Structure formats: C-alpha cells, structure tokens
Amino acid sequence: MTESRSETSFRDEILAFYKGADTESLMARARELCLARHGRGVLLRGLIEYSNICSCDCLYCGIRASNRNVSRYRLEPERIAAIASSGYRAGLRSFVLQGGEDRAFAESALPRAVETIRRDCPDAAITLSSGILPRRIYAALREAGADRYLLRFETSDPALHQKLRAGVNLGRRLEALRDLADVGYQLGSGYMVGLPGESEETRIANALLCRDLALDMVGIGPFIPHPDTPLAGSPQSPIELTLRATSLVRLLLPDAHMPATTAAGSLDPAGREKMIEAGANVLMPNITPPESKRNYLLYPGKICLAEEGEKCIGCLGLRMVSVDRELSFLRGDALRLGQGAGAGDRAPAEVLL
Numbered sequence: 001m002t003e004s005r006s007e008t009s010f011r012d013e014i015l016a017f018y019k020g021a022d023t024e025s026l027m028a029r030a031r032e033l034c035l036a037r038h039g040r041g042v043l044l045r046g047l048i049e050y051s052n053i054c055s056c057d058c059l060y061c062g063i064r065a066s067n068r069n070v071s072r073y074r075l076e077p078e079r080i081a082a083i084a085s086s087g088y089r090a091g092l093r094s095f096v097l098q099g100g101e102d103r104a105f106a107e108s109a110l111p112r113a114v115e116t117i118r119r120d121c122p123d124a125a126i127t128l129s130s131g132i133l134p135r136r137i138y139a140a141l142r143e144a145g146a147d148r149y150l151l152r153f154e155t156s157d158p159a160l161h162q163k164l165r166a167g168v169n170l171g172r173r174l175e176a177l178r179d180l181a182d183v184g185y186q187l188g189s190g191y192m193v194g195l196p197g198e199s200e201e202t203r204i205a206n207a208l209l210c211r212d213l214a215l216d217m218v219g220i221g222p223f224i225p226h227p228d229t230p231l232a233g234s235p236q237s238p239i240e241l242t243l244r245a246t247s248l249v250r251l252l253l254p255d256a257h258m259p260a261t262t263a264a265g266s267l268d269p270a271g272r273e274k275m276i277e278a279g280a281n282v283l284m285p286n287i288t289p290p291e292s293k294r295n296y297l298l299y300p301g302k303i304c305l306a307e308e309g310e311k312c313i314g315c316l317g318l319r320m321v322s323v324d325r326e327l328s329f330l331r332g333d334a335l336r337l338g339q340g341a342g343a344g345d346r347a348p349a350e351v352l353l
C-alpha cells in the first residue's frame, strides 16, 4: 500500500525528533502524549502462564523445545479458569493467557478454559498469547470468547527472524497476524530490543512495522540472554534502548496500549516505572501460581517468582505512586472501539502488509 504524503511527513517528523533527542526529552514527549490520550490510570492485565510446553525452538527462549532442563507443565482448563476467577474477585477485568506453541492444547483444552472464564467473569477481557496457530483454531478460540491476541513479530529483519526463530520465517508470522485481525481480535504484537545481530536501523524498522500493522497493543521488552540457549553468551543491551523504543512506538501509535514489561523490571529494578515514564500505560501482574511460574523462565532473573498474584497488585500500586500514576481496573479495550465497547465490534482489519 502506498503511503499518503501526510503519513510520510508524520513519520519523517517523528523519526527526526527521535534521532535528535536525548533520552530524557524523548521520554518526556512520549509521556505527555500518553497522559493526553490515556490519562493517569495504568491498566492492569492479570497474566496466567498456562503451559511451558512448546513445539518451537526459538534460539532466544528459555522454554524452547530443546531445553531439557525445563520441568514441563500444562494447567488444566478448570485450573486456569479458577486462577482467573480469583483475579476477578481481586478486581481484575482483563486476563492474558500465555503459553508455548502447542497446537493440541490450543485445540482441545484452551477453548474450554476460555469458555469457562467467559461464563464466570462475563465482563472481563480475555487475551491469548499462544503463538502461531492455524486460522481455524484462532476462529474457534474467538468463538469461545477470546477478545484479543498477542503475537510479537520479534524482529522485522527477515534474515534475523528466520535465524532466531529456528527457520520459521517473518512472512508466516505476519500471515498469522493478518489471520488474527480478520477473525476479529484486538491485535497485539511487538518485539524484543537488543537481539544479537540487530542494529539501530532494525529498531527503527521494528517501530515502523508496529505502525504499519495498526496495532491495538504493542509489547516491547529487552532481550535477556538465557544460559540454557544458543544465545547464552550474547551481550545484554542497556535498558535505555528499550526506553527509547517504547517512546518511539508511543509517538508513532498514540492510541496503542503498551505494557511496562516484566522483562524490563527484571533487567532493572525500576525498569517498569521507567517504561511508564517512557510512554507505557499497562502493567501485567503475574497471577500464575508460584509452583508453575518458576518453570516459565523465558529469560533468567525473572522477578516476583515467589509472590501470589494479589500481592503483585499491591506492590504495583505503590510503584505507580512513585511515578505519580494510579492503577486502573478497567478492561482497557482498544481506543478505536470507543468506551465500553464490547469485543465484537472490531472495525474492518487494517493490516497494511
């Protein structure tokens, strides 16, 4: 699709500012924009890591299929729904169910978990993050009651993508994103910052791809090398790169919901607060039971492993006070759907590929 002149000049202006600004000024402009569009409330999404069984072998990931040091688990659908119900009683109205790419589970058990949550927590948003699946499974899960889907493209560099995702190409990832949009999900994607082989040009292209995809949600986090993976010896990028990326995406996508990710909080004790100050507006308390979440180590040094989910909410509330923000218990739908909009109102897919 050809870009209109005004779109081109918008991008040029943002990129020129990004390239010339020091990190503090970049963050200040992105933060102001975030406050103007989203207000002071920081949306909560309760994260349930339902399974660490994965058929993929992404080079960066601690739960990749070839890592024999992982003790594998799958939570039963009833268990997943019970965890969501407990979060619901604590006030959460948005849940993210995340797991490895596991087609059999996504086809059999996951729809039951979604249906039960939809029944027991009727006004809560349900987001899935279960990797690339056939379109018919995306449709079945949507039918079961899921509203949103997160599938990061990881890197927009096709050669790097193919290498790091063990042969699965970027085109297939983008096709899955198109399927998700067509099926009617609120769409989330994003990328890691600081992957080995990435350049500043890649980082800019990553942010621009988020705009091309007209994403409702953008998840960005630092790549943290895991010792049991082929990328164990890779250098750790500084948090500043992730903060700059967050601000750039915020400026390019003012309406997107953007989490201050756990990976940022694991790399830097104040990483999540810094991401909020860089333009993020969402936090994801991990409500997975401790005995499971300790086996869901995508990267080392993951925080809050011992905490029960409800304690996380209290801790996050205090952290937000430190940056003059407050927690919001709203569902937090895509702004394009308007306030109070349900999940079924997705506008026609606008994936510009």
Ligand code: SAH
Residues within 6 Å of the ligand: 054, 060, 061, 062, 098, 099, 100, 101, 129, 130, 131, 132, 150, 151, 152, 154, 191, 192, 221, 222, 223, 224, 225, 226, 263, 298, 299
């Ligand atoms: N299997 C699904 C969802 C779980 S992985 C999927 O891959 O889409 C969720 C995210 O964790 C991935 O999208 C990736 O961006 C991130 N991740 C994996 N390994 C990581 C690492 N070593 N450091 C930081 N983030 C990582």
Ligand code: SF4
Residues within 6 Å of the ligand: 054, 055, 056, 057, 058, 061, 062, 063, 064, 065, 099, 100, 101, 131
């Ligand atoms: Fe599996 Fe996701 Fe990890 Fe890749 S990043 S190995 S798809 S869990």
